[in-house]
Amino acid sequence: MEKTTLFDKIWDSHVVRHVPAGPDVFFIDKHFIHEVTSPVAFLNLEKRGIGVKYPHRTIATPDHNVPTVDQDQTIKDKLSRMQVEKLRENCRKYGIELHDLGTAHHGIVHVIGPELGVTQPGMTIVCGDSHTSTHGAFGAIAFGIGTSEVEMVLATQCIMQSKPKKMRISVEGELGKGVTSKDIILYIISKISAAGATGYFVEYAGSAIQSLSMEARMTICNMSIEMGARGGLIAPDETTFNYLKGRQYAPKGEDWGKAVAYWKTLKTDEGAVFDKEYHFDAADIEPMITYGTNPGMGIKVKDRIPTAEGLEGSNKASFLKSLDYMGFEPGEPVKGKQVDYVFVGSCTNGRIEDIRAVAEFVKGKKKAENITAWIVPGSREVEKMAHEEGLVQILEEAGFELRQPGCSACLAMNDDKIPAGKYAVSTSNRNFEGRQGPGARTMLASPLTVAAVAVTGRITDPREVFDN
Amino acid sequence: MAYDKFTVLRDTAVPLPTENVDTDQIIPARFLKATERTGFGDNLFRDWRYDVEGNPKKDFVLNDPTYSGKILVAGKNFGSGSSREHAVWALYDYGFRCVVSSFFADIFKNNCLNIGVLPVTVSPEFADKLFAAIEADPKTEIEVNLPEQKITLLSTGEFETFDINEYKKSNMQNGFDDIDYLLNMSDEIEAFAASR
Numbered sequence: 027m028e029k030t031t032l033f034d035k036i037w038d039s040h041v042v043r044h045v046p047a048g049p050d051v052f053f054i055d056k057h058f059i060h061e062v063t064s065p066v067a068f069l070n071l072e073k074r075g076i077g078v079k080y081p082h083r084t085i086a087t088p089d090h091n092v093p094t095v096d097q098d099q100t101i102k103d104k105l106s107r108m109q110v111e112k113l114r115e116n117c118r119k120y121g122i123e124l125h126d127l128g129t130a131h132h133g134i135v136h137v138i139g140p141e142l143g144v145t146q147p148g149m150t151i152v153c154g155d156s157h158t159s160t161h162g163a164f165g166a167i168a169f170g171i172g173t174s175e176v177e178m179v180l181a182t183q184c185i186m187q188s189k190p191k192k193m194r195i196s197v198e199g200e201l202g203k204g205v206t207s208k209d210i211i212l213y214i215i216s217k218i219s220a221a222g223a224t225g226y227f228v229e230y231a232g233s234a235i236q237s238l239s240m241e242a243r244m245t246i247c248n249m250s251i252e253m254g255a256r257g258g259l260i261a262p263d264e265t266t267f268n269y270l271k272g273r274q275y276a277p278k279g280e281d282w283g284k285a286v287a288y289w290k291t292l293k294t295d296e297g298a299v300f301d302k303e304y305h306f307d308a309a310d311i312e313p314m315i316t317y318g319t320n321p322g323m324g325i326k327v328k329d330r331i332p333t334a335e336g337l338e339g340s341n342k343a344s345f346l347k348s349l350d351y352m353g354f355e356p357g358e359p360v361k362g363k364q365v366d367y368v369f370v371g372s373c374t375n376g377r378i379e380d381i382r383a384v385a386e387f388v389k390g391k392k393k394a395e396n397i398t399a400w401i402v403p404g405s406r407e408v409e410k411m412a413h414e415e416g417l418v419q420i421l422e423e424a425g426f427e428l429r430q431p432g433c434s435a436c437l438a439m440n441d442d443k444i445p446a447g448k449y450a451v452s453t454s455n456r457n458f459e460g461r462q463g464p465g466a467r468t469m470l471a472s473p474l475t476v477a478a479v480a481v482t483g484r485i486t487d488p489r490e491v492f493d494n
Numbered sequence: 495m496a497y498d499k500f501t502v503l504r505d506t507a508v509p510l511p512t513e514n515v516d517t518d519q520i521i522p523a524r525f526l527k528a529t530e531r532t533g534f535g536d537n538l539f540r541d542w543r544y545d546v547e548g549n550p551k552k553d554f555v556l557n558d559p560t561y562s563g564k565i566l567v568a569g570k571n572f573g574s575g576s577s578r579e580h581a582v583w584a585l586y587d588y589g590f591r592c593v594v595s596s597f598f599a600d601i602f603k604n605n606c607l608n609i610g611v612l613p614v615t616v617s618p619e620f621a622d623k624l625f626a627a628i629e630a631d632p633k634t635e636i637e638v639n640l641p642e643q644k645i646t647l648l649s650t651g652e653f654e655t656f657d658i659n660e661y662k663k664s665n666m667q668n669g670f671d672d673i674d675y676l677l678n679m680s681d682e683i684e685a686f687a688a689s690r
């Protein structure tokens with residue numbers, strides 16, 4: 027029998043039709059929508075005079091531009107309010123399940139999907155948001171789509187896609203102390219560049235990946251898009267099943283056993299061929315941070331920013347432009363640089379495990395004077411757990427400001443903006459120019475590193491604070 | 495939605511050699527709050543085009559009257575980052591019908607094809623030639639021929655052919671979109687959905 031990869035198994039079983047010399051007609055099991063990329067899709071449906079084909083396969087939540095304070099009140103920003111109201115109206119009209127502001131499962135779409143147990147192994151999942159790749163952590167094919175495709179899924183539950191190439195990235199060995207899954211992915215992207223996986227779908231494998239919790243796996247899959255990949259996935263295993271068991275939408279009773287039996291078949295056959303493979307050693311990975319304006323511009327916290335040596339033409343110009351934006355010099359160390367803001371949140375690192383890590387680190391300590399520290403849970407559920415576990419108290423005593431769930435300063439569509447010229451060390455996934463507000467300077471790092479920065483006020487290797 | 499048909503486009507071009515231009519630069523998130531698909535062109539490259547007071551930045555290419563045209567020649571890895579189709583809407587709304595680069599981000603390229611902006615991938619060498627020719631003479635014309643899958647620098651006659659899959663090509667030439675195709679096969683989709 028032909029040896030196939032996990033990706034092939036799921037992809038091939040969702041192809042409704044192969045278009046000759048064209049893309050595949052690809053069936054979508056679950057579709058998530060939010061307020062920003064869906065309104066025009068609904069508008070176009072109306073113009074065409076058609077409805078939503080399978081409303082129960084779509085789930086909605088407003089997350090991108092919602093305020094993170096006073097969520098029980100009317101949204102002040104007129105345009106944001108209009109988008110949220112449109113989402114409500116469309117969900118009502120077409121019978122789509124909505125997790126609205128203030129309800130028990132409101133939150134960032136990529137945080138609530140897994141929490142509700144909607145995200146399951148073997149599924150195809152799309153959303154008009156590139157970080158849909160997060161759901162790949164469960165052994166699903168999940169990727170971001172544009173608004174035209176949102177419209178296609180609403181109208182037909184299918185999109186037209188050419189099958190991407192396959193890449194496997196294996197990380198073997200044990201992670202060192204103070205090294206997290208965020209460091210793994212920042213390390214990988216720094217090695218293969220922000221465009222290095224364009225055209226590919228990535229499977230993450232190896233003992234270092236298998237040892238990770240679901241939350242940590244989601245962090246890795248989340249950032250697949252930051253190296254250009256369409257998405258990333260990890261074969262489901264006991265960790266996956268244990269996470270899912272008992273969740274609202276997870277299979278129950280007899281169905282559970284059947285589902286697990288199927289999920290266990292979802293893995294790459296030994297000897298299956300990938301178009302490209304990378305191997306990394308977990309022992310080489312240390313706490314990472316970005317110094318530039320794309321996620322591929324990452325270094326170990328203890329290292330120096332590279333020099334422009336060896337770069338030419340537009341490569342060199344882009345590198346220098348990026349450093350100029352950040353206010354850094356080629357070749358200088360980042361450690362010790364003063365920071366103004368820290369942000370813990372987003373669909374990359376806004377889950378309970380991340381908040382636990384930060385709380386554990388700052389327990390009994392105080393944030394530095396020069397730091398404004400925001401912590402924004404990825405969902406109401408995370409927020410609730412953080413309260414119940416006493417984490418909120420610890421964080422507030424350390425001087426962190428807790429906000430309500432949403433995307434917040436990850437993309438600064440709401441009021442949570444980093445002022446121009448200020449430095450933010452952030453657990454989110456993008457350090458593009460202006461991502462966290464016009465002129466904001468973002469450095470991406472793990473929740474642990476962010477906690478260390480909050481306490482010292484400067485770029486710090488978390489392991490050095492541990493040791494004291 | 496159906497869009498303008500694309501066959502042969504002959505025009506001057508705007509050069510933007512910067513690499514890794516991400517979708518947050520093409521259209522910053524704070525301009526994504528509309529519930530309709532109009533007016534995005536005004537905010538195309540907003541933070542590179544205007545300063546915080548809203549005054550045009552002289553050194554940015556879109557503010558330089560020397561350059562114009564429906565073709566944008568862009569640096570490597572254009573359109574990385576977000577899936578926001580608003581980035582393509584902004585390009586389209588501003589007046590671009592074709593983007594040329596030696597490398598495109600995936601979702602961006604898909605989005606282009608879905609709304610009728612033709613992404614043309616050329617070799618890095620050809621991209622450099624285009625940049626040099628436009629810089630030497632901003633009035634230099636480029637011809638993008640979709641039926642022949644060919645891009646030509648008209649001043650010298652140098653050309654390259656480019657890839658596009660047959661299905662997408664015929665969609666672009668006819669101004670069709672995927673939904674038209676999918677709606678025509680609803681029975682097949684329904685049967686498939688029922689089996690899941």
Ligand code: SF4
Nearest residue numbers: 157372373433436437
């Ligand atoms: S948290 Fe950030 S990356 Fe995640 S969905 Fe929201 S805006 Fe996108």
